[in-house]
Amino acid sequence: MSLRSRISIKIIISVLFTWQIALAQDQPSANFSYKNGMVVCAYPDAAKAGLEILKKGGNAVDAAITVQFALAVTHPQAGNIGGGGFMVYRPAKGSPTTLDFREMAPAKATADMYLDHAGNVIPDMSLYTHQASGVPGSVDGMVQAHKRFGKLKWATLVQPAINLAFKGFKMTKRLASDINRTTSEFKKLNPGKNYLIKKEGYKEGDILIQEDLGKTLAAIRDRGRAGFYEGPVADLIVAEMQAGKGLFTKADLKGYHSVWRKPVTGKYKNYNIITMPPPSSGGIALLQLLRSVEKYPLHHFGFNSDSTVQLITEAERRVYADRSKYLGDPDFYKVPVDSLLNHEYIDGRMQTFNWDAATPSSSIQPGAFVGYESDQTTHYSIVDKDGNAVSITTTLNDTFGSKIFVAGAGFLLNNEMDDFSSKPGVPNMYGLIGGKANSIQPGKRMLSSMTPTIVEKNGKLFMVVGTPGGSTIITSVFQTVLNVLEFDMDMQQAVSAKRFHHQWLPDDVEIETGALSDDVKNKLTKKGYKLSGRGAIGRVDAILKTETGYEGGADPRGDDTAIGW
Structure with missing residues (x-):
């Protein structure tokens, strides 16, 4: 084969490979490059809030904390204070570490808690009941991350989410649609509550205000960890559990801890x-x-x-x-x-x-x-001007978690208990099979x-x-x-x-x-x-x-x- 022929074949292969990649894209390459830092997350307002923290001199962990709480307001499908997650942190100088703020099974949890008398899994019990929720870890996780790596004051980092909750933000078409599609379930699972329910439905551009959630976030701003796991907010969580025969108690909340x-x-x-x-x-x-x-x-x-x-x-x-x-x-x-x-x-x-x-x-x-x-679930990636990098995935499990709100506190409970193996060999909501290693035990964290x-x-x-x-x-x-x-x-x-x-x-x-x-x-x-x-x-x-x-x-x-x- 001549040199010209070999070159022609290489050109054709290169063109075909480039064409193949191009066909796979939903949108063209952006190719925007930024020198001082970047935030990528699930909702525009949360991304803007995180970027403002970077511009104020905050580091990647500071911005991550702000994004976490802002997503709890703007992306209720998965953003949360009632769930948990994982953080991978790579400092510009020093050794990488990870933070496990995954939810935990309450003390009253048992291996067969979702089985009937015949030993069969009870449909939806690990998904859409108060018993489906593990003890939340997100707030403790953000507190621990701030204690170890934070640069700006805690209140500064939580305040943007409070503003979004009280003043409201413009809803995207997707958010409005997701909420409207879930309205019947919200009504069924939350008698006497009106969170995320609008008679005529939501539409793109509507302003969503969440006052009870704002009050909960203000308690977290003012009291840190104690603003969620103790005091009035903890009282509301436990009252919600008792109203729906849920399992976790004040002791479960107070005893929760993230793990480095x-x-x-x-x-x-x-x-x-x-x-x-x-x-x-x-x-x-x-x-x-x-x-x-x-x-x-x-x-x-x-x-x-x-x-x-x-x-x-x-x-x-x-x-x-x-x-x-x-x-x-x-x-x-x-x-x-x-x-x-x-x-x-x-x-x-x-x-x-x-x-x-x-x-x-x-x-x-x-x-x-x-x-x-x-x-x-939702994920966000952040890098600051010094090269510190944070990768965090956080979740309620299903879309809108258990779809059950904490009355008076305005946030959704997770349904992470479904991530345990309710019964060896029986798939969870994602079709995943598990066994003894992921069985339910008090104080245990479910596989993710x-x-x-x-x-x-x-x-x-x-x-x-x-x-x-x-x-x-x-x-x-x-x-x-x-x-x-x-x-x-x-x-x-x-x-x-x-x-x-x-x-x-x-x-x-x-x-x-x-x-x-x-x-x-x-x-x-x-x-x-x-x-x-x-x-x-x-x-x-x-x-x-x-x-x-x-x-x-x-x-x-x-x-x-x-x-x-």
Whole structure:
């Protein structure tokens, strides 16, 4: 073959690869770069509030605290003070750390609390009742983060959320629609309360005012942790529990504590991955996935090609099988972290992968170790002018959590107890299977898929990333990271790109509309893969450090906003 022919072929391949990526985007690349800091989160007003804190001289943790409370006002679908979450923090100088402010099971919780006399799971009891709520951790988490890393005064950080609650903010079309769609459930589950209920329904541009929530936030501003876990707000929470036969008490509230944990870390080629340890399953799963595909030429395969989709699906199948058995709260269960992240173990799991045909999930079981003894969330990424980086994923579990408000306090309760294994082998609302490691015990934290992550390149900050999405969180973060590292996308392209998801059981590859070409679908189907279409997968919010500054990626699947200065 002549030199001219070889050059022509390379040009054609390059054009086709670029065209393939372009087809996958919902919106064009933004390519805006900011030198002094950036906030990417789920609602415009919350992003603006966080950016103002950075401009006032606050650091990334300060801005994160402001965003957390602002999202509790502006993004009630998942933003919260009645839920919990995880923070990964990478200081510009010093060692990374993580904060676990995940909810806890109350003292009265029992392993069989959601089972009837016949031992069967009672439908919806772990979802839409007062018994569905774990003890909230978000307020304590923000207090602990401020004590250790905060720079500005606490009251300064909480005040923007109070202003948004009392003065109101303009509703987006999506927020109005989400609330209107849930109105009947709010009415059913909240007799005598009128939170987020409007007779004629909400519309885009309406001003939403939440006075009771503002009063609760003011108590948190004035008294810190005690403003929520003790005093009048705690009285309202306990009264709500008693009214609905809920389980947690003043002792549960007062006894809640966030936990600082060592990150789990790993390598992918020349990148260092810093992510969340258990009780999040996300970090270990992400590192397993990256190792599983590392030796394959993904860049050569191409974005969402049949080979790329097949490889990623098979890796996900094995990792989610491991998740079902080995992941849980490390304070109650010895999670075999080193064994799960052992390179020989991960490589061995992929040896049964066959390019010619799908591996049935029925033939894949959790791996074995020598000596072993037995959608709705939200994410925000923030970087400040000094290079401190925060990745936080926080949740109520389902959209609007349990959909039950605390009377007089104006905030929603979570339904995180569903993330425990109500019964071994019975799937939760996301179809995830669990066992003994994630059984219900008093004071225990339920397993999560949240995967807040920070990536370094050559020892320097490179990417801050995370997403909501229940069981799809892990795969969404995984694919977004690969979009940058393997498929040469900028941050916005990587976030916007269409995604797919597989989680071992059910044995089904879920695909966003337009994610795969008909040719790719046909090739995968012939190999035995069961494909099904679905709506949006994840809502990734991420930041990329480039040579010129910080580049944001705000997911077009939501009201997500990236702003910097």
